[in-house]
Amino acid sequence: MADRSALKLVGVIFATVTLVVMLATGMVVKGFADGNYSLETTASIDR
Template sequence: MNPTKGMADEKPIRLGTTMADHKALKVVGLLFASITIAVMLTTALVVKGHADGHYSLEASELAE
C-alpha cells in the first residue's frame, strides 16, 4: 500500500489566499486604458486649440 499514491492528482489546499480573475483584470485594464487615452486625446486637443488661439482665458470677449 502506497500512501502517496493519488496525492499528485489532488489540488493543494491554500488557506488565506485569494486568486484574481484574470479575464476580469483584463477587462478592467482595458477600461482604464481607454479612459486614459480619451483624457490624453482631449487634453491634447484643448492645448492645441489654446495654442492656436481658438480658446482664451480672458472673459472680456464675451462681455463686449
C-alpha cells in the first residue's frame, strides 16, 4: 500500500494546481467581462 505522506503530498500538489487553474480562469473571465479581451480581431472590426 502507498505511503500516507506521499499520498498527502500528491493531494497537496493536485489541490495547488486546481487552485491555480481556477484563479487563472477567473482572471480570464473577468477580463472578457470587463472588455479587456475580445474574441474578434482588429481586422474584422475595421471592416
